[in-house]
Amino acid sequence: xxxxxxxxxxxxxxxxxxxxxxxxxxxxxxxxxxxxxxxxxxxxxxxxxxxxxxxxxxxxxxxxxxxxxxxxxxxxxxxxxxxxxxxxxxxxxxxxxxxxxxxxxxxxxxxxxxxxxxxxxx
Numbered sequence: 012x013x014x015x016x017x018x019x020x021x022x023x024x025x026x027x028x029x030x031x032x033x034x035x036x037x038x039x040x041x042x043x044x045x046x047x048x049x050x051x052x053x054x055x056x057x058x059x060x061x062x063x064x065x066x067x068x069x070x071x072x073x074x075x076x077x078x079x080x081x082x083x084x085x086x087x088x089x090x091x092x093x094x095x096x097x098x099x100x101x102x103x104x105x106x107x108x109x110x111x112x113x114x115x116x117x118x119x120x121x122x123x124x125x126x127x128x129x130x131x132x133x
Contacts, residue, residue, distance in 0.1 A: 053066040
């Protein structure tokens with residue numbers, strides 16, 4: 012039996028803003044959106060399927076997103092330049108456009124909550 016990652020929790024201040032970013036700008040599919048206590052349980056999945064993001068409401072005293080330091084969530088696309096152009100046109104802000112590194116192509120983008128993410132090329 013192989014272990015896989017089914018979901019990753021992303022702590023957000025505003026669940027609706029996060030949902031709008033991931034579904035409208037990034038093109039993710041909403042797989043769950045239901046009441047969860049005083050908040051909502053929201054899961055989104057990349058267009059090609061795979062690991063889902065849980066847009067989890069951060070509580071008081073939770074740490075703020077790291078500034079100027081990409082998180083350890085890496086997204087990949089077969090054509091990073093095409094993905095960069097498509098996502099930029101949808102309103103996704105890139106802090107670093109696609110760049111050839113010694114390990115491969117890499118770009119960095121931010122969501123509307125201030126989290127930074129890597130985008131690589133398969």
